[in-house]
Amino acid sequence: MATRTFLLLSLTLVLLAACDSSEPLDETTPVEAVRVEDLPADPATPDPQTGRPVGTGRYTFFSLRTGEIVLRYDEPDRSDSASTAWDLAFQGTNILINGGTSGPGQGGAVVLEVPFDEVTEAPADDQFRVDGVDECPNGVKRAVCPGSGNGWYNYNPATHTVTPIPGRTIVVRTADGRYAKVRILSYYKGAPDPGAIDPEANPSRYYTFEYVFQPDGSRRLQ
Amino acid sequence: MVPLLFLLLVPQVVLDTSRAVPLPPVVVTATRSARPLTEVPVPTQLVPAEAIRQSGAARLSDLLAEQPGLLLFEDHGTGLMIQGFEPDYTLFLLDGEPVIGRTAGTLDLNRFTVQGLDRIEIVRGPSSSLYGSEALAGVVNLIRRRPEAPLAASLHARTETNSTHQLGTSAELRRGRLGASLLLDHYRTEGYDLAPDVFGPTAPSLRDYTADAYLTWDLPRRSLLSLALRRHQQQRRSAFALNGAPYDEFHRQMDWSLHPRLKQQLTRRLRLDVSLYLTGYETRTRMTRRADGALYYADRFSQAYRKLELRLQQLLTDRQLLTLGGGAIEERLEGDRYAGRVLARSGFLFAQHEWTPRRWLEVVTGFRFDAHSDYAGQLSPRLAILIRPAETYRLRASIGSGFKAPDFRQRYLVFTNAAAGYSAFGVTRLREELARLQAEGQIAQLLIDPDRVTTLRPESSVAFNFGGEAVWFDEALMLSLNLFHNEVRDLIDAQPVAQKTNQAFVYSYFNLARIYTRGLEATLTARPVSAFTLSLSYQYLETADRDVLKAIDAGRLYGRTVSGRDYRLRRSDYGGLFGRSRHSGTVQLRWQPTSFGLTVALRGVWRSRYGYRDVDGNGVPNRTDEYVPGYSLWHLTVGRRLGRHLELQGGAFNLLDLRRPALMPFQPGRRWFVTLTVHV
Numbered sequence: 095m096a097t098r099t100f101l102l103l104s105l106t107l108v109l110l111a112a113c114d115s116s117e118p119l120d121e122t123t124p125v126e127a128v129r130v131e132d133l134p135a136d137p138a139t140p141d142p143q144t145g146r147p148v149g150t151g152r153y154t155f156f157s158l159r160t161g162e163i164v165l166r167y168d169e170p171d172r173s174d175s176a177s178t179a180w181d182l183a184f185q186g187t188n189i190l191i192n193g194g195t196s197g198p199g200q201g202g203a204v205v206l207e208v209p210f211d212e213v214t215e216a217p218a219d220d221q222f223r224v225d226g227v228d229e230c231p232n233g234v235k236r237a238v239c240p241g242s243g244n245g246w247y248n249y250n251p252a253t254h255t256v257t258p259i260p261g262r263t264i265v266v267r268t269a270d271g272r273y274a275k276v277r278i279l280s281y282y283k284g285a286p287d288p289g290a291i292d293p294e295a296n297p298s299r300y301y302t303f304e305y306v307f308q309p310d311g312s313r314r315l316q
Numbered sequence: 317m318v319p320l321l322f323l324l325l326v327p328q329v330v331l332d333t334s335r336a337v338p339l340p341p342v343v344v345t346a347t348r349s350a351r352p353l354t355e356v357p358v359p360t361q362l363v364p365a366e367a368i369r370q371s372g373a374a375r376l377s378d379l380l381a382e383q384p385g386l387l388l389f390e391d392h393g394t395g396l397m398i399q400g401f402e403p404d405y406t407l408f409l410l411d412g413e414p415v416i417g418r419t420a421g422t423l424d425l426n427r428f429t430v431q432g433l434d435r436i437e438i439v440r441g442p443s444s445s446l447y448g449s450e451a452l453a454g455v456v457n458l459i460r461r462r463p464e465a466p467l468a469a470s471l472h473a474r475t476e477t478n479s480t481h482q483l484g485t486s487a488e489l490r491r492g493r494l495g496a497s498l499l500l501d502h503y504r505t506e507g508y509d510l511a512p513d514v515f516g517p518t519a520p521s522l523r524d525y526t527a528d529a530y531l532t533w534d535l536p537r538r539s540l541l542s543l544a545l546r547r548h549q550q551q552r553r554s555a556f557a558l559n560g561a562p563y564d565e566f567h568r569q570m571d572w573s574l575h576p577r578l579k580q581q582l583t584r585r586l587r588l589d590v591s592l593y594l595t596g597y598e599t600r601t602r603m604t605r606r607a608d609g610a611l612y613y614a615d616r617f618s619q620a621y622r623k624l625e626l627r628l629q630q631l632l633t634d635r636q637l638l639t640l641g642g643g644a645i646e647e648r649l650e651g652d653r654y655a656g657r658v659l660a661r662s663g664f665l666f667a668q669h670e671w672t673p674r675r676w677l678e679v680v681t682g683f684r685f686d687a688h689s690d691y692a693g694q695l696s697p698r699l700a701i702l703i704r705p706a707e708t709y710r711l712r713a714s715i716g717s718g719f720k721a722p723d724f725r726q727r728y729l730v731f732t733n734a735a736a737g738y739s740a741f742g743v744t745r746l747r748e749e750l751a752r753l754q755a756e757g758q759i760a761q762l763l764i765d766p767d768r769v770t771t772l773r774p775e776s777s778v779a780f781n782f783g784g785e786a787v788w789f790d791e792a793l794m795l796s797l798n799l800f801h802n803e804v805r806d807l808i809d810a811q812p813v814a815q816k817t818n819q820a821f822v823y824s825y826f827n828l829a830r831i832y833t834r835g836l837e838a839t840l841t842a843r844p845v846s847a848f849t850l851s852l853s854y855q856y857l858e859t860a861d862r863d864v865l866k867a868i869d870a871g872r873l874y875g876r877t878v879s880g881r882d883y884r885l886r887r888s889d890y891g892g893l894f895g896r897s898r899h900s901g902t903v904q905l906r907w908q909p910t911s912f913g914l915t916v917a918l919r920g921v922w923r924s925r926y927g928y929r930d931v932d933g934n935g936v937p938n939r940t941d942e943y944v945p946g947y948s949l950w951h952l953t954v955g956r957r958l959g960r961h962l963e964l965q966g967g968a969f970n971l972l973d974l975r976r977p978a979l980m981p982f983q984p985g986r987r988w989f990v991t992l993t994v995h996v
Contacts, residue, residue, distance in 0.1 A: 148818055151760075187819075207872045209874060209884075210882065211882075232764045233763070233764055234761060240761070240763065240815065242812060248933045248935055249812070249821070250935075251823075252929070253929070254736060257933030258876075259934060260874040260882045260934055261873070261884065261934075262874075279880060287931070288933060289931035289942075
């Protein structure tokens, strides 16, 4: 609960600083980056029987438009998952978009091998991928491809750590057809330096990411 | 028989005994024929008995670590890195026959005592044209001492820091046509703890026993029958904590070999060599909770290897030697991680032509074909040339191909890590095991179509070696150089093939990467006076993954700074393959004043930084905190003969006490030692 309060509080503060709603948006208004910290993506708890870490398998749904969690993974009522209120859903290393087989929206995504700061514009719509439609190198049909090296992360089998691949930017088409760019910063609670992850203090499946959302419907992401 | 072939092959220059030039040492590994070290067309290094003794090392790891151009590579044991290759790619031979028993590809050098060895021959570059799989980076041949003295025995006792002791005896006997040598060696250490605040030792306590015998029988008509036997056993005890509870770990490994061999001179120019080699390796691991002795993990593994080989060597006219050979290998495997028994068979044929068309020219061509029941056949050719324009220098050039067969894990593994929940399956087992997991409802999603997983190809290389030697001032100064380039394809690596419902992955193996290693090896040896030898060596090494270079050139590979900024990697930011130092070198200083019976040997080993982990998620070393900083180690050994029967030796390894517990847990710091040898 404390995490959630902190998350919402920090988001609110960031958003308040980011967009002053009293001023109308125009071409010259720069869009600001928003940072989301420790979004819980079905963190694992030890199974009382075996002691193995297990998750619920459920997603946490997030709206890039409001900057808020729409539905947490531990919420038993899943009705909001079928709405267009969310843009991205997180569970473990999986990221879904609100479109195709994953949701009723117009969502899509494309993972660019371009650093976040250099992505100034969303690519053309034919480059966007949709869950259940576009096939990944490993055969799965997903907008953000799962598997080490295929999408946003690399998995290190020696240290069993998941690290965001530097220089990759997820450009997202939101459920209502607007654009955003996302950079994942950490998969571990507290966003520690990836060289100093403490399994006790920094459990996995907590996303820290930054994003820029363009509310005016244009492709401009800067 | 050896002298016959040897004499016929040695060029006149060396045979001119009137010049009283001592004959160069003879080596057998590079061409599988006896050749003087100076007449071998591929880069070959010799560690003679004297150097083995003078180093004061007890185990092979300490001895090889200080040799020019060799570096150690720590991964499930202490392995050897030749020309920038991981330990999997170097073949270890004991008297010409392969040593088995690798863990995660590493043949642990701590397993071998240096006692009983006559010499070690190290061939660089691929020798798959003679030895088949694993001889990709190089071949290390440990050669036992042959029984020569009518009766001799010695006793050695050694003590070292960390309650490390060694006690052993060796004896040799020669009576008429019979010869026998015997070695018994016991080595033990209590291990060490570099992190006292963490429960459990850094290195386990260890008990190691080696028994080795070599019997020879000179038969009539220039035939020689020999039998080599070896049994080695090692036990390790350690402890670790899991969720705050202490656990004990016990590991036992045993290996043995039996090697009867017949060398028969069929005619004056034709020799037959029949060799049967039987060897076995087994391990047992048990982890139990200390509080109640409850079993946490247990694993058994056993491997057997049988090989029969026939070899014919025909001396042709005009200084040509033709070698033809062939044989069959059977490997058996049984273990908890392999779900039952595995049997694999292979056969091979090889041919080699050694020719001295001119006094100044030697040409060696050869090939080997390996056929295997589990993977595609492999043809490994090699061409090597030695040019000797003058007595003071010679040039070598060789081109060859090496290969490494997919290992047992890659072929047969059936393993699930109970703690982490992931599974790994060898390619021959993947389909059925995935189907089983799917039927049990354990698979959340397939990441790859299992039908797309086909049989593995061996990892293979093409290699060039070019170099030579020059001597000045009547051999008081000698320079040896070698340039090498190894281009390797089809490297096998694990990739996730499915994700389980517990979120962990299922892995299998694929031919993925292409790498190269290239560089320069140089050794300068100076002997200004006969009592003093200084040897300096340097290795420059470049390694890279071809796909990484492609990604860098395409601007697709980035790094992330500590502050979170992403930057495009340039080629100069890429630290190459993990564990490889770009620069490394050795210093060897030996002083043997004739009057005191004294030997002083000071050795230094230096290496520049090397990548050891990926922090920023791009899979390659590029950030400073992804490297182990460079370092040097110094070792000093002083030995003195005390009368006819006694020899005392003492000194220290890692004299300057370099310690980096987090980065180099395998380095215990300074180790003092004293050895007493009694010759009877």
